[in-house]
Amino acid sequence: MKETKKLEFKESITNTFLKTVSAFSNYDGGKVIFGMRDDGTVAGINNPAEACLDIENKINESISPQPDYDLQVQPDDTVILIVHKGKNKPYFYKSKAYKRNDTSTIEVDFTELRHLILQGANKNFEELPAANQKLTFCALEEKLKKIAEINKVDENILKTLDLYSDEEGFNIAAELLADENSFCGIDIGKFGENISIIQKRKTLEHVSVLNLYEQANNFFDDFYKYEKVEGDTRKVITTIPKEAFREAVANALIHRTWDTGTHIRILMFDNKIEIYSPGGLPDGISETDYLNGNFSNLRNPILAHVFYRLRMVEIFGTGIRRINESYEKSISKPVFELSENCIKITLPLLKLKTEFSSEQQEIISLLSKTEGKSISTLSEKLDFGKTKIRLTLVQLEGQNIVKVTGKGKSTKYLLK
Numbered sequence: 132m133k134e135t136k137k138l139e140f141k142e143s144i145t146n147t148f149l150k151t152v153s154a155f156s157n158y159d160g161g162k163v164i165f166g167m168r169d170d171g172t173v174a175g176i177n178n179p180a181e182a183c184l185d186i187e188n189k190i191n192e193s194i195s196p197q198p199d200y201d202l203q204v205q206p207d208d209t210v211i212l213i214v215h216k217g218k219n220k221p222y223f224y225k226s227k228a229y230k231r232n233d234t235s236t237i238e239v240d241f242t243e244l245r246h247l248i249l250q251g252a253n254k255n256f257e258e259l260p261a262a263n264q265k266l267t268f269c270a271l272e273e274k275l276k277k278i279a280e281i282n283k284v285d286e287n288i289l290k291t292l293d294l295y296s297d298e299e300g301f302n303i304a305a306e307l308l309a310d311e312n313s314f315c316g317i318d319i320g321k322f323g324e325n326i327s328i329i330q331k332r333k334t335l336e337h338v339s340v341l342n343l344y345e346q347a348n349n350f351f352d353d354f355y356k357y358e359k360v361e362g363d364t365r366k367v368i369t370t371i372p373k374e375a376f377r378e379a380v381a382n383a384l385i386h387r388t389w390d391t392g393t394h395i396r397i398l399m400f401d402n403k404i405e406i407y408s409p410g411g412l413p414d415g416i417s418e419t420d421y422l423n424g425n426f427s428n429l430r431n432p433i434l435a436h437v438f439y440r441l442r443m444v445e446i447f448g449t450g451i452r453r454i455n456e457s458y459e460k461s462i463s464k465p466v467f468e469l470s471e472n473c474i475k476i477t478l479p480l481l482k483l484k485t486e487f488s489s490e491q492q493e494i495i496s497l498l499s500k501t502e503g504k505s506i507s508t509l510s511e512k513l514d515f516g517k518t519k520i521r522l523t524l525v526q527l528e529g530q531n532i533v534k535v536t537g538k539g540k541s542t543k544y545l546l547k
Contacts, residue, residue, distance in 0.1 A: 132171040134234040137161035142174050144185055148212070149193050150236045154229040155214035156198040156222035157239070157247055161231070166209035175208035182210050195223050221247035242391055250414060256390045257304040257431045264300045266309035270339040274441045292440070293433045304433035307340050307389065316343045317380075318394040321354050326398065336394065340384050340434070344443065347380045347397060348373075354399055371404060371478050372457035375465065378450040379476045381443055383408035385435045386474070402531060404478045411471045418469050424452045454478075462487070462495055462532060462546075482532065490515060490523045495532065495546065503536050503543025 134140055139151050141163055148163050155161040165186070166176035176182045183202045190198065199215040221228040221244060228239045228247060239247065249256060268284045275281040281288060289295035294305035306312045320332035333350065335343050355371045383395045388410030396407040412421055415428040429435050438444045445453065451467070454476070458464050463479040487495065497509055506524070510517050524544055527533040534547050 134169070134171075136231045136233060139163045139234070139236075140167035140169055140171065141165045142168050144176070144182055144189075146189065146193070148186075149189060149224045150229045151231070152190055152194055152198060152200070152212070152214050153222045153224040153227075154231045154236045156194070156217040157220055157228055158216065158230055160214055160216040163212040163214070164209055165212065166207075173207050173209060176210055177208075179204040179208055179210050186210065186212060193224055198222055218251075220251035242388075245390060246388075255431060255433075256388070257302060257307070257433050259303050260299045261301040261303050261306040263306060263309075263313070266301055266305060267311070268305075268308065268339075269310050270341045271308050271437075274341060278441055292437055294437075302433070303389065304431065304437070307434060308437060310339055310342075312337055312339070314389060315392055315394045316340075317347055317397060319347060319350050319397040319399070321350075321399040323401075334394070341441075341443075344380055344384060348377060350397075350399075351376050351404075355404075370480050372454075372481065375454045375457040375478050376404065378444070378454050379404075379406045379478065381438060382450045382476075383474075385438055385444070386410070386413065386430050388430065402480050406476045406478070408474045408476075409472070411473065412469060421469065421474075422451060422467060424449055482530075488523075490519065491527060494520065494523055494527065498533065498544060498546045500546045503545045505543050509544075 132138075137155070137159065138161060139148070141148050142165075144165055148165075151161070151163055155163075165182060166174050166179075168174050183204065186202060190200065196217075196219045198217055201213040201215075203211040203213065205211060221239075228244055229236050230239050230243065231237075245256075249259075268289075272281075272284040275284060275288070286295060289301075289305065293302075294308065295301055301309075307314060314337065316334070316336035316338065318332075318334050320326075321330045322328055323330060331350075331353070333346075335346050351371075351373065355376075356367065356369050356373070359366045359368050380395075380397070383406055387395060387408045391409050393409040395409065396405075398405040398407075410430070412418065413428050413430040435444070444450060454465050458481070460483055462482040465479070466477040468475040468477070493513060494509060497512060498504060506517050506520050509520050513520060524533055524535075528535060532547060533544050536543050536545065
């Protein structure tokens with residue numbers, strides 16, 4: 132057994148565990164096992180019943196507000212402290228709030244503390260009053276005219292959209308939608324073979340999120356959209372699904388954290404687009420929920436509802452599914468990477484099955500992303516010989532579809 136983000140060992144009872152109690156209460160809960168060495172071996176605690184009383188007293192005297200926890204004495208003379216996720220965040224120890232960083236416990240920074248305060252008050256950052264109360268909404272008005280046939284954005288419309296109240300005026304969601312604001316936006320660029328070769332770059336900021344969305348989509352058209360003449364007609368072709376890009380940008384704008392001075396980053400290359408959205412998953416959403424489109428807790432619900440009313444997004448939670456569906460006929464697939472402070476979506480070039488020879492398609496169907504296969508293994512299931520298999524694999528490697536691991540007899544092939 133090893134320490135994890137939600138499990139800590141303590142050989143004896145000292146005040147250092149109280150930081151961990153704060154961290155577990157502030158986030159997803161966890162366990163502290165007393166009488167356990169750092170290497171996971173049992174040392175035991177003398178008089179476990181008395182130890183429980185000592186632990187309880189230290190928590191009650193030092194953590195504010197009172198956290199929710201349980202104590203259990205084990206047959207091997209260890210004591211397990213189970214700390215539950217708290218509802219009255221933030222939980223302080225000596226006037227400081229803590230969080231877990233892998234297997235260590237660290238103090239939260241100002242931004243993270245503000246997130247905890249808002250969670251404890253059951254509020255979102257976008258609901259707070261805007262610092263600037265002199266806002267205009269030309270971009271929003273233009274959209275509403277087209278979609279809802281609303282001629283003018285007045286106070287009643289803003290109240291209906293939950294952007295304004297008589298008590299507090301405009302909120303931050305309104306400021307994000309306003310024509311001018313103080314927020315970072317999108318840093319977007321088209322690069323060559325690597326990020327050192329910049330072909331075009333633009334920073335979009337301090338404007339309505341509606342403008343951010345439109346300008347990003349226009350930037351996309353410059354590099355991944357072209358017209359193809361077939362007979363007497365012109366056909367518009369996109370090398371990366373435009374719908375996937377639109378959904379990814381909308382997701383980044385709707386679900387990002389807006390109280391950090393960080394831009395959404397969109398890196399465009401010849402063979403892919405990478406979209407980085409500040410902030411990890413919203414509280415209460417697991418990685419599985421995100422990938423399956425089960426959004427039960429929107430980080431910016433007001434902004435999300437406005438995007439929905441303007442028909443810029445479909446039903447909440449379908450964005451990831453729609454991105455995947457746009458690659459349904461492609462060999463290449465989008466990749467989603469989640470970390471504590473960022474969500475990254477990679478959209479590769481479409482590689483349609485019709486673009487590959489029959490031999491290439493057969494080999495692709497036998498390869499996987501996780502388990503490498505040798506030429507000998509492939510030859511057992513193919514009707515053509517090893518020389519043809521080897522030449523076809525070289526072609527697929529050159530097309531960035533297949534990667535090679537190992538050397539000599541250990542050489543194996545995987546899908547990228």
